[in-house]
Amino acid sequence: MFRDPLANPEPLIPRVYAYVAFRMGHGPDAEDVTSETFERAVRYRGTYKPTKGAPITWLIGIARHCISEAAATREDQFREAPEVAGAGDLEEETVRRLSIRAAIAGLDERDQEVIALRFGADLTARQIAALLDERTNTIEVALHRALSRLRSQLESKPESDPVRIPAPPGLSKGES
């Protein structure tokens, strides 16, 4: 029986966006890729099989394709022109969040991917394993290692130091 994976799109949008933004940086590029993901999802929703996983896993699979296509065609603005925000500009919590995002962006590809899937798309280790075609245990270990590296990277960078963040929409230096 056909089950529409996009019957209730509202809760799926922030999860897909968060995953994409963790991978590409928060901003218009992430919005474009998220839009493209949903565009394709609507077009190919007939191919969704509930037995293979939840709608979010299916959508993240589409988003991964969109990200690799976007990466092939666009410049990585996050790495080339990062914005610098001083701790004095923003509240402490916001600075901490931006530091975490910047630290995630400094991790290697694999670590970024598992962290984005786990904490951006909010997938379980089992769902990530299914998506990446790996064992759940492997993913749990990878997550644990990625978090350890993230933690040590954050500890090595004091919070009072300026943090390098991607340019979020409406949060450029002049507006904050």
Added chain:
Amino acid sequence: MRDRWRRRHDPFQEEVRASRPEPSSDFAQRVAASVRARREAPRSPLRVAVALGSTVLLLAAVASFGGFGYAANAVRGGGGGGGNQATAQNGGPSQEQYKRFICHRTGSKKNPWVLIEVSENAVPAHQAHGDIIFPPGTTREEAEAACPPPNS
């Protein structure tokens, strides 16, 4: 379960989760509206035509095998070989109705005749063998009284 436990007990993971980028509400609403609009859009005429064509083909295939009336008759026990089976399965007259008692010639000197019950389909073969076939509706008692035949 284990994920929930971790979520509750590791403040660093909570912090990482809290740092996740959120889309602007305007963007989220725009995407949701676009998805809903496209989901509710009327189906393309080509898809409707394909669906109609498949339905017509299916109906033609059913009609070529006798149509729906044949199936209905079969269920009522009205006709066809399948009718008997369908009637028996549906609690109508039992398969006993299609059994016949016969006085079977064994060829033995000691017991030349024996009363047996066979399917109606087997009647012609027994008749050819020289058995005595009782008419439909004959009870077992009547058949027993008449087998062996008086002149045997």
